[in-house]
Amino acid sequence: MREGLNVVSRRSMLKAGLAGIGGLTLPELLRVRAHAAATGRPISRNKAVILLWMAGGPSHVDMWDPKPDAPSGYRGPFRTIPTKLPGVHLCEHLPKQAALMDKLTIIRSMDCRGSNHQPNTVMQTANVLAEPRTNPEAKMYPGFASIVAKHRGPNAVGMPPAVHLNVRDRTHFAWAGYLGQKYNPFVGDNVNELFQLPGELTLDRLRSRQSLAQQMDSLRRDVDNSGSVEALDRFGQQAFDLIAGDAAREAFDLSKEPQRALDRYGEHDWARKALLARRLVERGVSYVTLDLSNHSSSGTWDTHGDNIPPYGGISSGLRPLLPVFDHLFSTLITDLSERGLLDDVLVIAMGEFGRTPEIGTQGSTDGRNHWPYVSSITLAGGGFRHGQVIGASDRFGGQIAERPLTPGDLAATIFHHMGVPVDVTYDDHQGRPRFVVEQGEPIRELV
Numbered sequence: 271m272r273e274g275l276n277v278v279s280r281r282s283m284l285k286a287g288l289a290g291i292g293g294l295t296l297p298e299l300l301r302v303r304a305h306a307a308a309t310g311r312p313i314s315r316n317k318a319v320i321l322l323w324m325a326g327g328p329s330h331v332d333m334w335d336p337k338p339d340a341p342s343g344y345r346g347p348f349r350t351i352p353t354k355l356p357g358v359h360l361c362e363h364l365p366k367q368a369a370l371m372d373k374l375t376i377i378r379s380m381d382c383r384g385s386n387h388q389p390n391t392v393m394q395t396a397n398v399l400a401e402p403r404t405n406p407e408a409k410m411y412p413g414f415a416s417i418v419a420k421h422r423g424p425n426a427v428g429m430p431p432a433v434h435l436n437v438r439d440r441t442h443f444a445w446a447g448y449l450g451q452k453y454n455p456f457v458g459d460n461v462n463e464l465f466q467l468p469g470e471l472t473l474d475r476l477r478s479r480q481s482l483a484q485q486m487d488s489l490r491r492d493v494d495n496s497g498s499v500e501a502l503d504r505f506g507q508q509a510f511d512l513i514a515g516d517a518a519r520e521a522f523d524l525s526k527e528p529q530r531a532l533d534r535y536g537e538h539d540w541a542r543k544a545l546l547a548r549r550l551v552e553r554g555v556s557y558v559t560l561d562l563s564n565h566s567s568s569g570t571w572d573t574h575g576d577n578i579p580p581y582g583g584i585s586s587g588l589r590p591l592l593p594v595f596d597h598l599f600s601t602l603i604t605d606l607s608e609r610g611l612l613d614d615v616l617v618i619a620m621g622e623f624g625r626t627p628e629i630g631t632q633g634s635t636d637g638r639n640h641w642p643y644v645s646s647i648t649l650a651g652g653g654f655r656h657g658q659v660i661g662a663s664d665r666f667g668g669q670i671a672e673r674p675l676t677p678g679d680l681a682a683t684i685f686h687h688m689g690v691p692v693d694v695t696y697d698d699h700q701g702r703p704r705f706v707v708e709q710g711e712p713i714r715e716l717v
Contacts, residue, residue, distance in 0.1 A: 316425050316614045317688050318551035319418070319652075321559045322544075322599065324621035325390055325442045326569025329638055330646035331627060331667040332584055333361050333592070335378045344627050344666050347585055347636075358659055363592035366600035367648070372657040373603060373612075375649045375716060379661025379670045382623040382642040382677070387442075387568050390622045394444035394559075396681035396707060412696065413444025414684055415557040416453040417706050421690045426554025428517040430456035433550055433558050435543045439566035443559060448696050448704070455559065458522065458546070521553040522546070534601060541598040548605055551615050556688065562595065571621055575634020583636035584629070595619075603650045616652030616687050618680075621645070627668035644670045647680070652687045654716040678710020686712040 329346075331337055336350045336359060350359040353371035360368050367374065384398035391400040391408055400411040412420075419431035432455035434443050446453040520526060524546060535541040540562050547558040563570045565580055573587035581587045599619060606612040624645030625638030632639070644663045650656060661673035682692050685707065692710070695703035 316554075316611075317422075318425065318555065318615045319414070319557045319684060319688065320547045320551060320602070320615060320617045321394075321414075321557075322595075322617065322619040323390070323394075323442065323559055323561045324569070324571045324595075324619065325561050325563045326387065326572030326581065327621045327623045327625060327640055327645075328571045329573060329584065329588060329625035330378070330644065330663070331625065331638070332588055333364065334376050334646035334648060335663055335667055336361055337627075337665065337667050340627075340666050343629055346629065348589075355657055355659070361592065363589065364596045366596045370600055370603055370650075373607070373650055375654070375656045375658050375660060376646060377649070377660045377675055377713075378644075378646045378663055379673050379675055380620075380624075380645045380647055380677075380680070381670060381674050382645050385622045385642050385677075386640075387572070387622045388439070389441040389444070390569070391444045393620065393622050393677050393680075396677040396710060398677075400444070407698075409445070410447035410698065411444070412447045412449045412453070412706075413455075414681060415444070415455045415559055416446035416449050417685070418557045418688050418690060419446075419453045419455065420449055420696075421694055421706075422556055422688055424554050424556055425551075426517065429521065429550075429554035430518070431556045432456065433458040433555050435459065435547060435558060435560040436540070436563065438561065438563050442561045442563060442569065448698050455557070458550070458558075517553065521549055521555070524549070531605075534605070536597065536601075538594055538598070540594060541601065544598045544602045545605075548602060548609075548611075552609070552611060562591075569621070573625070573637055574631055574639065575637025577634050578632060578637065581637075583634055584638065585636055587637070599648075606651060612651040613653040614651075616654070616684065617650045618647060618684075619649075620647035624667075627666040641668070643668065649716070652716075654687075656716075658715060660713065660715050675713065676710055678707050679713055680710070681707050682710040683712045683716060686717060 332346045332348055336348070337345045338350050349362040351362050351365060351368055353360055353368040355371040358371060382393060384401055385392035386401050386403055389402050389409060391402065391411065391413070392398055394413045395411040397411045399405050400408045402408040415432035422431065424431040434455045435458045437443065437457050437459050524532070524542065527545065531545065535545040543560050547560050550558050567580070570581070570591065572581045573583055574581055575583040576586050603612065603617060606615050606617070623640055623642040626641045629636065629638060631637050644667065661675060662671045663669065664671045685692050690706070692707040693705065695705050698704055
């Protein structure tokens with residue numbers, strides 16, 4: 271069995287999938303659109319986000335912010351290469367991104383202090399309190415995907431507003447929290463099992479309003495009382511569009527892609543799920559998070575050293591990941607561009623923090639430890655201004671030297687793109703309103 275692959279029953283997959291269907295009904299979609307229009311913020315169509323989540327913490331020094339002039343104990347083993355943007359260099363193992371640099375923005379000054387992994391919630395919620403190791407309420411802060419699900423909804427009826435892909439471990443993702451389970455992203459793995467209805471619940475019976483009550487009673491025996499039933503009761507038969515309707519079935523079916531597209535992305539599981547992410551946003555999903563992980567522990571990018579399996583170090587752990595990531599990222603950007611989707615779809619590649627500027631951690635000679643004081647992230651699309659590097663780290667890559675940015679700034683930029691006002695609030699368990707962005711503003715160099 272592949273490491274970290276959890277075998278689950280069709281019943282548990284149905285439960286996990288149905289937890290995120292609350293925002294996909296026609297009444298809910300119309301309500302969100304009408305409210306936006308009434309407040310003077312009409313929602314443009316087809317805006318979407320694809321977050322490539324690099325769980326574990328990708329090494330900024332060995333990827334997007336190389337330090338070739340630093341001492342040997344800092345600069346790492348990889349050479350650097352020039353990019354299409356004069357004066358900007360990347361790691362030698364990212365040649366395809368280097369060739370696309372005019373379509374990309376690299377932020378080299380992201381402040382991730384407070385962020386940790388398992389659960390990986392600070393960078394996906396923009397809230398420094400969302401750190402479960404220090405705050406028992408951390409899991410209640412809603413992620414970007416759930417906020418978009420509530421305040422924007424999907425771009426097409428019958429599609430979920432938000433989807434999580436490659437869910438090896440739920441702690442790699444932020445969920446709806448205070449917003450309620452009906453805004454949890456749909457778990458988009460093993461969808462062939464999800465679209466098989468349990469027991470005698472056939473599509474004909476599902477579509478029959480006369481038998482809907484009996485079907486609900488039957489379904490309750492397969493879905494626990496964790497909140498899924500409440501969502502089903504509230505939205506009724508239309509919530510079953512995801513399972514009964516052709517649109518979602520077709521969107522999740524990669525066999526519908528022409529062979530040339532499958533060949534273009536390649537056979538690696540991450541690349542195939544990147545293709546699936548493109549299909550989903552093309553067909554109406556507003557927010558897709560793809561976890562680039564191979565296992566269910568802290569994350570594949572947690573490259574501490576050769577002596578610390580399963581991560582490995584810079585050469586043995588990170589080196590094999592980079593060509594795979596370079597290919598899927600560049601292929602996704604090019605594919606979206608050729609389909610005329612790139613201005614509508616914002617693509618973000620990031621993890622929960624950077625890595626230590628010094629090489630050698632926990633007894634290794636070739637790894638780097640967690641480093642929240644500075645990290646790099648890469649963005650493309652969204653109709654933003656690209657072909658630039660924002661911010662800078664110091665000569666060792668250990669501290670922010672120019673233009674510090676925070677998760678709140680990133681959140682405000684995402685919500686600006688998605689038409690979600692940053693002054694909307696949600697209530698915590700005490701009934702106190704909380705802003706979706708506590709501190710932050712759209713990154714001016716982009717917008």
